[in-house]
Amino acid sequence: xxRKYQARIYVTLxxxxxxxxxxxxxxxxxxxxxxxxxxxxxxxxxxxxxxADDEKSAKEQLDKICDQLLANPVIxxxxxxLVEVATMVGAN
Amino acid sequence: xxRKYQARIYVTLxxxxxxxxxxxxxxxxxxxxxxxxxxxxxxxxxxxxxxADDEKSAKEQLDKICDQLLANPVIxxxxxxLVEVATMVGAN
Numbered sequence: 001x002x003r004k005y006q007a008r009i010y011v012t013l014x015x016x017x018x019x020x021x022x023x024x025x026x027x028x029x030x031x032x033x034x035x036x037x038x039x040x041x042x043x044x045x046x047x048x049x050x051x052a053d054d055e056k057s058a059k060e061q062l063d064k065i066c067d068q069l070l071a072n073p074v075i076x077x078x079x080x081x082l083v084e085v086a087t088m089v090g091a092n
Numbered sequence: 093x094x095r096k097y098q099a100r101i102y103v104t105l106x107x108x109x110x111x112x113x114x115x116x117x118x119x120x121x122x123x124x125x126x127x128x129x130x131x132x133x134x135x136x137x138x139x140x141x142x143x144a145d146d147e148k149s150a151k152e153q154l155d156k157i158c159d160q161l162l163a164n165p166v167i168x169x170x171x172x173x174l175v176e177v178a179t180m181v182g183a184n
């Protein structure tokens with residue numbers, strides 16, 4: 001437990017799921033004159049810091065965290081980027 | 093107006109702004125046993141397709157769209173990635 005990672009998680013609706021919020025944004029943009037904007041989809045973006053033994057462990061934990069709490073696997077997909085930001089020397 | 097871009101927009105709360113939703117997620121994760129997770133911040137992720145003359149024009153329009161509709165500049169920051177996905181030959 002001596003490596004610190006920054007995770008950036010993107011949760012999006014599955015392509016087959018309707019996105020009323022995205023449709024509303026697109027309609028709003030169209031009224032504002034942006035008729036050149038299409039296919040607006042709204043998702044969630046989550047940043048967090050995670051302490052783990054190694055990258056593999058960090059990825060496994062993030063998969064569980066996304067499946068259990070951040071995303072609804074029935075209607076949403078997720079993906080994440082992981083960046084190691086620090087190694088705590090001497091810590092355990 | 094003959095180039096098509098995919099934009100991925102990330103809207104985040106400014107660092108000085110409290111994020112109760114992020115705190116709730118962190119607390120939930122802690123109760124689920126993930127005590128190694130910190131600094132959870134929740135933002136919005138928006139994907140859209142934009143037709144524009146060139147990349148400069150697409151970026152200018154996205155800046156306006158974010159400032160006017162997608163982000164609240166008082167409490168939120170935004171950034172975006174832009175990828176050209178198609179050039180419509182012969183269209184105008």
